[in-house]
Amino acid sequence: MAGVWRCVLLVVVFMCVWGSTEAVGGAKSRPRPQRRPPKKPKVDPIELTPPAQNIDIQQMTGKWYLLNTASKCTYLMNHGTRVEPTVVMLTHSPDRTLSVSTKTRHSNQCWEILQVYYETPTPGKLKLKGARAELDTDIAVVETDYNSYAILYYQKRDQITMKLYGRSVDNLSEPMLAKFEQLAEKQGLGLAYLFPFPTYSHCGDVDKDHVINCVPTC
Structure with missing residues (x-):
């Protein structure tokens, strides 16, 4: 298959049309001044819940299984009951980057998504670069024992996603x-925003035509 799977899982376009009304005789009426709604405080879990000190990214390398996700991501809200088994392979490079290979299914076919996380001066904090700086994703390894589990926070603008990974699908308590x-509840992500992932039937080898480079929305 030579087709390309679109990276953007769901795109929502907001169109705001501003116009003026006209009174009788062609005179334009002046719109009433409206009070702007108060801005919502920016939620920043990367700062509020800093990663554990001295996170060793090298020890994070290897295979991880995605076990649970907490998010208000639109795609997950609409399709969270149909998530597919997902496995991630992390490879650390001397240039202080983390190569990330994510294997999952889409339309009954296995796909591999390739990404690069860049280390930051703060231990345990990484960055996934978007098309523009404001589209970057900040990533924090908030807790891990390296051998059985890892909890990561992802923040893109004001949207937060938490992910729980395990080295195995069996040994998580x-x-x-x-x-x-x-932890998810503290970020306003209650049970309605938790999406457990299947722990069986993970993808193995992937055809080269199903390997893509992109930044998923969730």
């Missing part, structure tokens, strides 16, 4: 799952 839910 119930207390750790409960802890992830509690």
Whole structure:
């Protein structure tokens, strides 16, 4: 297959049309001044919940299984009941980047998504660069024991996503799952925004035509 799977899973276009009304006789009426709604405070989990000190990115390398996601991402809200098994492979490079290979299914076919996370001066914090600086995704490894679990925060603009990864689909304890839910609740991501991922039937080898470079929205 030589086609290309679009990277953007869901695009919502907001069109604002501003116009003026005209009174009788062609005179334009002046619109009433309206009070602007108060701005919502910017939620910044990367700052409010800093990563553990001295996170060793080198120890983060290897295979991780995505077990749970907490997010208000529009795509997940609409399709969260149909998420597919997802496995991530991390490879650290001498140039202080982390190569990320994500394998999952789309339309009953296995795809591999390739990304690059850039290290920052702060231990445990990474950046996924977007098409423009304001579209960058800030990433924080907030907690991990390197051998069984890792909790990561992703922030793009004011949208937050939390992800729970495991080295295995079998050895994650119930207390750790409960802890992830509690951390998500603190960010306003209750049970309605939790999306468990299947722990079976993960993709293996992927045809080269199904390897793409892109930045998923969630």
